[in-house]
Amino acid sequence: MTSDPQVFVHHDGVELAVKAAARLAATVLEAQSERGHASVVLTGGRNGNALLAALAESPARDTIDWSRLDLWWGDERFLPDGDPDRNHTLARQALLDAVDLDPARVHPMPASDGPWGEGPEAADTAAAAYAAELAKAAAAAGPGAHDGRVPEFDVLLLGLGPDTHVASLFPELPAVRETERTVVGVHGAPKPPPTRISLTLPAIRSAREVWLLAAGEDKAQAAALALSGAGEVQAPAAGVYGQRRTLWLLDLAAASRLPGDLLPPVGG
């Protein structure tokens, strides 16, 4: 099963972060009530971190049983552990250090000072190690998704680049063409740093729900292109969807170039 994108437009990035945080808390709570645990894939970028910061400030924070939440990452900058530019570091600062997570359920992508060493080849090995970690979690949890190679993600968060990249899948680079592996090393990324690790489109598409977060005028063209049937190699955001739900959570500026038939009322 796959889902058509649903677009929600908020006044600005602040409202977007607050509403998305409330939506995430509700979805996690529902999953935990139904199955005892929940699984979320985090993203880097300003909007993903604004969501986490909004959740840290929200009363909804206390409704979540943080010890029964699995956290994964959609992509990572291949930098040393604790580097201020790592998505993991930024997520810790925005929320994770302030809640009672089970460390065994937190799965940052490998760092460049880990056992695989640094440099482009090490990123490939580290990516394979993360794929193995996903497969191990999937096997432990039951049937899993994507042929049992990834656990069932309840929500997978993504930012949107002005060039339509999602996670670290950039237009035309080999990573966006990957159809077999679930995690790959990314080389020569146009956004620094050039070496990264990313989930692939098949892994992203195995999630129950995929939410894209985008605010600002510089995202308007990318959102319009991706939602108007562009090809996923040229516009990676066009190729992401969830099995049950695909949400595009935008602010007015990011939605400003969408065709009228895609535009819902503001504030949803």
Ligand SMILES: O=C(O)[C@H](O)[C@@H](O)[C@H](O)[C@H](O)COP(=O)(O)O
């Ligand atoms: O490592 C990264 O840079 C991010 O994972 C990247 O994919 C980000 O999510 C987008 O570029 C959107 O970023 P903003 O939300 O800051 O616009």
